[in-house]
Amino acid sequence: MTAPRTLLDKLWSAHEIGRRDDGTSLLWVDRHLVHEGSHHAFSKLAARGVPVAEPGLTFAVVDHYAPTRGRDRIADPQIKYMVETLRKNAHKHSLRLFDLKDPGQGIVHVIGPEQGLTLPGLLVNCGDSHTSTHGAFGALAFGIGATEVAHVLATQTIWQKKPAAMRIRIDGQLGPGVTAKDIALNWIARLGADGAQGHALEYAGSTVRALSMEGRMTLCNLSIEGGARFGLVAPDETTFAYVEGRPYAPAGPDWKAALNHWAELTTDETATFDKDVLLNAEDIAPTVTWGTSPEQAIPVTAAIPDPNQLANGKAQGARDALDYMRLSAGRPIEGTPVDQVFIGSCTNGRIEDLRHAAAVLSGRKAKVSGLVSPGSALVKAQAEEEGLDRIFVDAGLEWAAAGCSMCVGMNGDLVAPGKRCASSTNRNFRGRQGPGALTHLMSPAMVAAAAVTGTITDVRPLLEGRTA
Amino acid sequence: MSGWSQHQGHAIALPIHNVDTDQLIPSRFMSTPRSEGYGRFLLHDLRRDADGDTHPDFPLNRHAHASVLVTGRNFGSGSSREAAVYALVDAGVRAVFAPSFGDIFAGNAINNGLLPARISEEDMSLLFQALAGAALAAEVCLENSHIQIGDLRIGFDLDPGWRTKLINGWDDIDLTLAHRADIERHKEDLIRRAPWVRPALITKSS
Numbered sequence: 001m002t003a004p005r006t007l008l009d010k011l012w013s014a015h016e017i018g019r020r021d022d023g024t025s026l027l028w029v030d031r032h033l034v035h036e037g038s039h040h041a042f043s044k045l046a047a048r049g050v051p052v053a054e055p056g057l058t059f060a061v062v063d064h065y066a067p068t069r070g071r072d073r074i075a076d077p078q079i080k081y082m083v084e085t086l087r088k089n090a091h092k093h094s095l096r097l098f099d100l101k102d103p104g105q106g107i108v109h110v111i112g113p114e115q116g117l118t119l120p121g122l123l124v125n126c127g128d129s130h131t132s133t134h135g136a137f138g139a140l141a142f143g144i145g146a147t148e149v150a151h152v153l154a155t156q157t158i159w160q161k162k163p164a165a166m167r168i169r170i171d172g173q174l175g176p177g178v179t180a181k182d183i184a185l186n187w188i189a190r191l192g193a194d195g196a197q198g199h200a201l202e203y204a205g206s207t208v209r210a211l212s213m214e215g216r217m218t219l220c221n222l223s224i225e226g227g228a229r230f231g232l233v234a235p236d237e238t239t240f241a242y243v244e245g246r247p248y249a250p251a252g253p254d255w256k257a258a259l260n261h262w263a264e265l266t267t268d269e270t271a272t273f274d275k276d277v278l279l280n281a282e283d284i285a286p287t288v289t290w291g292t293s294p295e296q297a298i299p300v301t302a303a304i305p306d307p308n309q310l311a312n313g314k315a316q317g318a319r320d321a322l323d324y325m326r327l328s329a330g331r332p333i334e335g336t337p338v339d340q341v342f343i344g345s346c347t348n349g350r351i352e353d354l355r356h357a358a359a360v361l362s363g364r365k366a367k368v369s370g371l372v373s374p375g376s377a378l379v380k381a382q383a384e385e386e387g388l389d390r391i392f393v394d395a396g397l398e399w400a401a402a403g404c405s406m407c408v409g410m411n412g413d414l415v416a417p418g419k420r421c422a423s424s425t426n427r428n429f430r431g432r433q434g435p436g437a438l439t440h441l442m443s444p445a446m447v448a449a450a451a452v453t454g455t456i457t458d459v460r461p462l463l464e465g466r467t468a
Numbered sequence: 469m470s471g472w473s474q475h476q477g478h479a480i481a482l483p484i485h486n487v488d489t490d491q492l493i494p495s496r497f498m499s500t501p502r503s504e505g506y507g508r509f510l511l512h513d514l515r516r517d518a519d520g521d522t523h524p525d526f527p528l529n530r531h532a533h534a535s536v537l538v539t540g541r542n543f544g545s546g547s548s549r550e551a552a553v554y555a556l557v558d559a560g561v562r563a564v565f566a567p568s569f570g571d572i573f574a575g576n577a578i579n580n581g582l583l584p585a586r587i588s589e590e591d592m593s594l595l596f597q598a599l600a601g602a603a604l605a606a607e608v609c610l611e612n613s614h615i616q617i618g619d620l621r622i623g624f625d626l627d628p629g630w631r632t633k634l635i636n637g638w639d640d641i642d643l644t645l646a647h648r649a650d651i652e653r654h655k656e657d658l659i660r661r662a663p664w665v666r667p668a669l670i671t672k673s674s
């Protein structure tokens with residue numbers, strides 16, 4: 001009898017080519033996704049004069065610098081240079097490129113699953129920390145740095161030490177207006193931004209089973225904000241239904257063979273984890289951040305914490321964060337005026353996210369300006385088919401093309417210094433959305449609520465009598 | 469990359485937790501070719517005010533020659549940008565001492581010869597006290613995993629594989645190519661065992 005194994009154990013051993021004496025494994029990489037930011041890695045490859053080992057397993061996309069308005073002529077020379085450099089590298093190495101005009105273009109972590117490139121059981125690498133997103137399919141997916149990107153390009157393998165295994169079980173039913181984003185901000189607030197460092201994080205429990213693939217991707221996406229390089233959800237019928245028929249997904253007899261294999265991708269019942277955490281879905285309220293780390297998050301109904309009452313060496317960080325965010329301790333977070341809103345990113349730029357936001361905004365006007373950038377061109381087309389774009393535009397928000405946009409501001413979509421933004425993104429770090437920008441992270445529905453009232457607002461009353 | 473086992477330089481304290489990679493290098497500088505040097509971008513927005521003038525009190529502005537940083541928990545969390553490590557290395561930093569590091573950052577550091585040395589919270593506090601605003605001569609020994617500042621000697625944790633790699637200055641690609649036969653075998657076995665793993669569109673057209 002073999003010892004009980006976790007999903008991580010199974011995925012790891014299936015990809016392990018060898019192991020060094022120091023315990024580091026050499027792993028086979030099934031999919032490698034690259035973007036404009038991979039230019040350092042391509043330069044390293046050129047310096048060595050080596051080709052891409054597996055061009056057929058390497059996919060490129062324009063996302064980080066993708067203009068969301070006026071795509072036909074890129075005015076900024078730096079942005080143009082970044083996009084052109086990716087084009088050149090993709091062409092040189094014969095890589096499939098999802099370019100600006102491609103109907104499949106979008107944020108790398110949105111299009112991987114959407115195109116069927118991300119499948120259960122695969123190892124997926126990308127030079128981006130939110131690669132954990134793809135783990136929602138039961139894939140071993142993790143972000144890597146430029147030297148590692150060059151290594152994967154040159155060898156289609158990666159050296160990696162197996163992380164410890166951690167599980168977060170969430171049981172019960174989420175309340176109305178409460179989403180995967182709120183679950184994530186909750187556990188990160190509880191365990192800290194480094195709470196899952198060194199671990200691969202498997203999400204389990206009835207709440208996770210009930211989540212759509214979109215919700216599971218949001219959950220896995222945010223694993224890195226709690227320090228985990230890997231997020232995982234065991235695949236099930238929801239996963240298979242999502243994958244079936246996608247452009248690069250297996251079909252015919254291959255599909256049946258794949259399904260047989262994927263059914264094995266679960267944690268054995270008696271397997272144990274190095275760390276196990278339990279959450280109750282009923283305890284989770286719509287959640288917002290007040291500081292400059294994703295761990296600085298509270299229920300929207302709560303008061304901004306008093307740094308003097310924080311333990312564990314967190315007081316000074318909280319004081320600095322409040323100072324930067326121009327907020328006072330002890331005041332309710334609800335009612336804090338915002339200057340603008342943003343809906344989008346690889347965390348919350350999928351169709352379900354746009355539907356949640358539209359359910360709040362439908363028939364209402366936004367009191368502040370805002371930008372909605374769908375996660376991909378396909379999400380954009382789907383939303384337009386459903387008439388969601390009209391709802392956003394009628395409310396007074398701007399409907400733009402797909403890309404990373406205001407999540408990181410590399411394409412010029414920035415929050416101005418000192419301006420406060422309610423944002424569906426993943427990082428409230430100082431200056432993340434632009435120098436001096438003040439970011440409050442929350443779900444797309446909560447962002448929509450902030451747009452309607454012009455302040456940080458509990459979305460729940462705004463959803464009464466509506467289906468979200 | 470050349471290896472190293474001893475380093476003598478000056479240590480300073482940066483007593484902040486959660487210094488993320490967006491702080492280490494704001495994203496707007498990341499399209500710069502590496503050959504132009506990244507040192508001037510290090511902690512750019514923390515070191516300067518909105519007009520671009522440097523804060524005279526910021527530790528790195530007072531002691532630009534520092535090569536060892538002692539800092540708080542969760543250093544290098546956030547984005548996978550290796551540019552954060554380039555900024556440190558190009559500014560002359562060889563070692564960072566902190567209670568914990570972002571996982572991706574730590575791997576990137578090793579790949580660029582930068583030591584991410586893990587110390588206890590108590591030792592962090594001791595070092596903060598010892599350094600308090602000053603830059604002091606420090607000696608880092610990789611073989612024995614310690615840092616010496618005056619009479620103060622503090623041990624650190626480092627994955628043994630990472631230590632060997634820093635000392636030898638290994639290049640992973642060369643190392644991996646020695647496993648070429650095993651990689652080829654794995655790939656062929658995979659194609660036989662699980663043909664569906666290859667992207668379908670490619671399989672169809674080839």
Ligand code: SF4
Binds near residue numbers: 130347404
């Ligand atoms: S949307 Fe934001 S977090 Fe996601 S890949 Fe783009 S920049 Fe990174």
